[in-house]
Amino acid sequence: MDNKTLRWAIVAIVSVTTIAAVPSADAQGTGRAVVVTNGPQTDPGDVSPAWSARRNVIESKNYDRLLETDSAFRQARIRKECGPINDRQLHASCVASFNQGR
Numbered sequence: 001m002d003n004k005t006l007r008w009a010i011v012a013i014v015s016v017t018t019i020a021a022v023p024s025a026d027a028q029g030t031g032r033a034v035v036v037t038n039g040p041q042t043d044p045g046d047v048s049p050a051w052s053a054r055r056n057v058i059e060s061k062n063y064d065r066l067l068e069t070d071s072a073f074r075q076a077r078i079r080k081e082c083g084p085i086n087d088r089q090l091h092a093s094c095v096a097s098f099n100q101g102r
Helices: 003-021 053-069 071-082 088-097
Strands: none
Touching: 053 071, 071 088
């Protein structure tokens, strides 16, 4: 890379950094920082090629049905989701959330 190209690359990086650091007009004077991101991020395992909204709805209904009808499944989910919670009130709230709709 020659010096001219390197200088232009540095100018571009500084310009982008400066633009991202300038708060938007809506946030000026509010004292709040504005975070500029490049949008939602996903990992390859987050969305498989076989994923579909229809399949998600079917699996969600199956999960809800299992919670209602299979006590072993329900207890396993309570242990997995509520078990790590150390705060007594939060733990009780988590367990109670499994009783909603019953």
